[in-house]
Amino acid sequence: MLATGTLLSPSTQALRLHTVPLASGGGIQVRYGLGIGDFNGFLGHTGAIAGYGSAMFYLPSRDATIIVLGNLSTPFSGAPTSIFVSLAYDLFPEQFPDGL
Numbered sequence: 001m002l003a004t005g006t007l008l009s010p011s012t013q014a015l016r017l018h019t020v021p022l023a024s025g026g027g028i029q030v031r032y033g034l035g036i037g038d039f040n041g042f043l044g045h046t047g048a049i050a051g052y053g054s055a056m057f058y059l060p061s062r063d064a065t066i067i068v069l070g071n072l073s074t075p076f077s078g079a080p081t082s083i084f085v086s087l088a089y090d091l092f093p094e095q096f097p098d099g100l
Contacts, residue, residue: 003058027098055084
């Protein structure tokens with residue numbers, strides 16, 4: 001499984017999970033690596049295509065996955081990501097010690 005690292009070699013998984021800070025504020029720290037984002041410990045990615053958006057993130061420490069799919073009027077809406085962050089905060093508040 002890609003999320004847990006069993007699909008890739010250990011060295012490739014380590015490269016994939018090496019992230020650098022992109023942004024922080026309001027209790028959210030965003031890091032990005034080789035095709036993977038890290039939102040306060042949740043690993044995953046967002047995406048969009050004409051009319052649809054998605055956010056899929058995995059929290060390794062809790063073996064939990066949150067997936068949000070949206071039917072949107074624009075391919076550039078951040079609605080699925082915003083919904084993901086709200087769900088993650090409600091379900092796993094310990095990942096957001098500074099709140100939102």
